[in-house]
Amino acid sequence: MNELQTILADSVNGLLAERVTKNLIQSAEDGVWPEALWSELEANGLTRVLVPEAQGGAGGTWADAAIVLKAAGRHVAPLPLAEAVLAHWLLAEAGIAAPDGVLTVMEGDLTLSAGKLSGTARRVPWGRQAAHGVALVGGNLVLASLDGASVAPDINVAREPRDTLTLKDAAAQSAPVALPENALRLYGALVRACQMAGALDYLAAQTVAYANERTQFGKPIGKFQAIQQQLAVLATQAAATGIAADHACASLKKGDAAFEIAVAKIRADDASSIATSIAHQVHGAIGFTYEHGLHFATRRLWSWRAEFGAGAEWAESLGRETIARGADALWPYVTAR
Amino acid sequence: MMQAFRFDLCELPDETRGLRADVRAFLATELAKVPAVTRAQTWSGSDPEFSRKMGAKGWIAMTWPKKYGGHERSAFDRYVVLEELLAAGAPVGAHWIGDRQSGPLLMRFGTEEQRQKILPRVAKGECYFCIGMSEPDSGSDLAATRTRADKVEGGYKVNGTKLWTSGAHTAHYMIGLFRTHLDPQNKHAGLTQFLVDLKTTEGITIRPIRDLAGKAHFNEVVFQDAFVPDDMLVGTEGGGWNQVTAELAFERSGPERYLSSFILMVEMIRELEKRGGAEGAREIGRLVAHLVTLRQMSLSVAGMLDKGENPALEASVVKDLGAIFEQDMPVRAHELLGIEPTVGAGSDYEQVLGYLTQTTPSFSLRGGTREILRGIIARGLGLR
Incomplete structure (x- = not known):
């Protein structure tokens, strides 16, 4: 920045x-x-x-x-x-x-x-x-x-x-307007991917904070390796989504970024499924209540991952394009973007 | 707001385009007749002749000072060469470790004499390294290292066993982590790194260990009163732990940590070109999304290295996510296509699947297990 x-x-x-x-x-x-x-x-x-x-x-x-x-x-x-x-x-x-x-x-x-x-x-x-x-x-x-x-x-x-x-x-x-036919869906997917990156950052920060506060068996649950390993996964998924969204936004200054936007939405979708599951597991029953605010983020991620094209929809079009270009074109294409 | 780690976008400079084209053209010729299953070995495949050609091209030691045989190119030039080599499946294993971590380690901690003597040969693709860290009772718990280096007249006597040492059977040197002092209160203290000449030192026995696929990449290296002269000590006596930690940032940061199954991805797409269908397209689309994201994360780490920052934590993140991606590849391939993997015969796809199905379990073990990496990440998050 x-x-x-x-x-x-x-x-x-x-x-x-x-x-x-x-x-x-x-x-x-x-x-x-x-x-x-x-x-x-x-x-x-x-x-x-x-x-x-x-x-x-x-x-x-x-x-x-x-x-x-x-x-x-x-x-x-x-x-x-x-x-x-x-x-x-x-x-x-x-x-x-x-x-x-x-x-x-x-x-x-x-x-x-x-x-x-x-x-x-x-x-x-x-x-x-x-x-x-x-x-x-x-x-x-x-x-x-x-x-x-x-x-x-x-x-x-x-x-x-x-x-x-x-x-x-x-x-x-x-x-x-000089935009592709699916521009609304495409840029809608981009704004959702960015929002999802933010929500995932929140999930990671909130869940780490909770694990450091909540005590069981005489110590904060964040001291247990089983919990630490899960939180590491949650944080890496958030990081991956963040850079995928940034990459899509940065690519727009070069012109067409349909490829990178699809990448970002797919990655955000995959990350959301993993991260929401871990966040709830670590929060235990309190995170399942309306009283606790965790669900404000997790319910949004469950909606947003499907809006403006779910990961599966974007993956299918990205995959079709990739297969149509041919196996040996994959690497040259990725590195030329 | 928690900001445990940071992945800033890093764009490769336009000047790298010409270099990329050169490397690609060179590899197209060099690898034209190499079967896919051989290329699938990428940086586990070793070919000294290929390494010498790389040296002649100036594609080893690219960022090192010229006085040590290097080429003073940018970290981004080096990154471009590495990712082209890996994506093509070039047999870079012989010189890989020396270029990636042992050379940089000597540049940082070695004596001038050590650098002069060794680095130019590494740069030429003639001198290969292995890393003597793990032992029978010291794997993830590296500080439990027991191999001893006891001070004697003019040097040290080394006794003990290193295990899982990749490439020890072809390497000229090992960078060994030995215990020079035992402090029961602080096991991180008293560790020291040494250069060990594997070709001439007496008292060293190198036994290849067959892996589950029947290949012999890693070894048991037994030291019995092996004499290592004083001038082969690297850095400071007792400073081994800190030096190793710095070295691991190099070991974990490169594109080889997410591209090890890339050849299978290419062969999957080749199969799907014949079949079509939505299911296959969706799977490939997902894999492409993960590939592109990992590449951006890997580039971000390269950018931090170029700025002289320490991306140890970010490198752990990329390696953990990268290994999941690499290990997922044969699983996805199996679920999607259901074709039986083969060994020794069969189509490119079948053989590559056969190789990687057997090999991928090691991807989250080598260079730091998944659990160790996640422990490092958890520490970065403030949990430990």
């Missing part, structure tokens, strides 16, 4: 550590929108970290965005910060001015006709709360008003809103 990135990391982690309390997360899980925190994130420009300065953003790179996204995951911020970062970036890429209010991204069967967007978008993050949604339709980036959308509320395992939105001739702006 460079100096500015260190400052960014300190400030965003400091802010979220202070604001994202257990009460805030619990009330969000009960359906309360954390308006004050959202306003603060917007006021601090964190949702616009990827927007060029000329368009009123922070002019950050994806490496900068990774810092914000990892922090969002680490502190399990219960609002669509990652979705807003992505939506603002897509709008900026398309040259569409971003509106005020909550922004989210939408995937679904959507059609654009005469400047109106219609169709159904499923499992839209915070669809109920968003004033506008960003979607890719054909080669166009679309910004649609969600004013008149009908909302069928739903949640994921982490009790984050994942709503079905039905739009009928919603007012929309659109512009062609």
